[in-house]
Amino acid sequence: MPDSPAALSPAPHAGHDHRDCVRAALDAAERQCGRNGARLTAVRKRVLELVWDSHAPVGAYALLDALKAEGQNAAPPTVYRALDFLLDQGLVHRLERLNAYVGCPHPMGPHSAQFLICQSCGQVLELEDPAIGAAIRAGAERLGFLVSRQTIEVEGLCQACRIQTA
Ligand SMILES: [Zn+2]
Ligand SMILES: [Zn+2]
Ligand SMILES: [Zn+2]
Numbered sequence: 001m002p003d004s005p006a007a008l009s010p011a012p013h014a015g016h017d018h019r020d021c022v023r024a025a026l027d028a029a030e031r032q033c034g035r036n037g038a039r040l041t042a043v044r045k046r047v048l049e050l051v052w053d054s055h056a057p058v059g060a061y062a063l064l065d066a067l068k069a070e071g072q073n074a075a076p077p078t079v080y081r082a083l084d085f086l087l088d089q090g091l092v093h094r095l096e097r098l099n100a101y102v103g104c105p106h107p108m109g110p111h112s113a114q115f116l117i118c119q120s121c122g123q124v125l126e127l128e129d130p131a132i133g134a135a136i137r138a139g140a141e142r143l144g145f146l147v148s149r150q151t152i153e154v155e156g157l158c159q160a161c162r163i164q165t166a
Contacts (some may be wrong), residue, residue: 022052025103029091032107038089043072047082051092055123057100087139091108092150095124102126112150120165125158 029048033040040048050066051058060079067074083101086092091107094100095115102115102124113135116125133150140147157165 018054019104021055022049024092025052025105025107028107029089032089032091035087036072038085043074044068044082044085045080046070046072047079048086048091049157051086054101055102055125056121057098057102057117057124059098059100079114088129093126093151095153097153114150114152116152116158117153117155118161120157120161123158127154 026045026049027159029040029045032038035039044065049065050063053066058135062078062082063083064074064076064079067079083092083094086101087094089107090104090111092101092103093113093115095102098117104113105126106128111128114132116127118124132152136150136152137147
């Protein structure tokens with residue numbers, strides 16, 4: 001059964017306990033991989049943990065540096081292979097414009113999502129509104145266009161930063 005978005009969606013409130021987010025994400029990853037018979041190997045799991053270090057997107061080379069700093073003999077293909085696996089499992093998303101990765105708070109296999117990117121703190125909220133995806137598919141269909149993938153990136157200010165700047 002897909003996890004309900006409400007249960008796992010960790011809005012990055014200022015002062016929330018991020019360890020809960022990481023724990024929930026890793027639990028969800030284990031379940032997701034178990035369902036698919038996919039192996040969450042040590043390096044894949046570590047890369048997922050590193051992506052979940054915060055709610056801000058992280059680039060592949062920052063992940064590589066973090067692995068090397070831990071004494072792992074990692075090369076770029078190690079990181080990219082792990083990221084490809086995590087993307088395939090729907091455990092992380094790639095933000096195209098930032099060329100960076102962010103953990104999915106409610107992994108349930110591949111899904112289209114909308115990302116709210118805070119221009120002040122850099123944190124990303126995942127908005128998963130099926131109505132938006134459906135509206136895009138319907139609009140595209142009217143033009144004879146078949147959508148294979150959609151990544152919507154929206155910039156603005158998150159709630160915590162709005163309160164701070166108010
Ligand atoms: Zn968190
Ligand atoms: Zn997602
Ligand atoms: Zn913010």
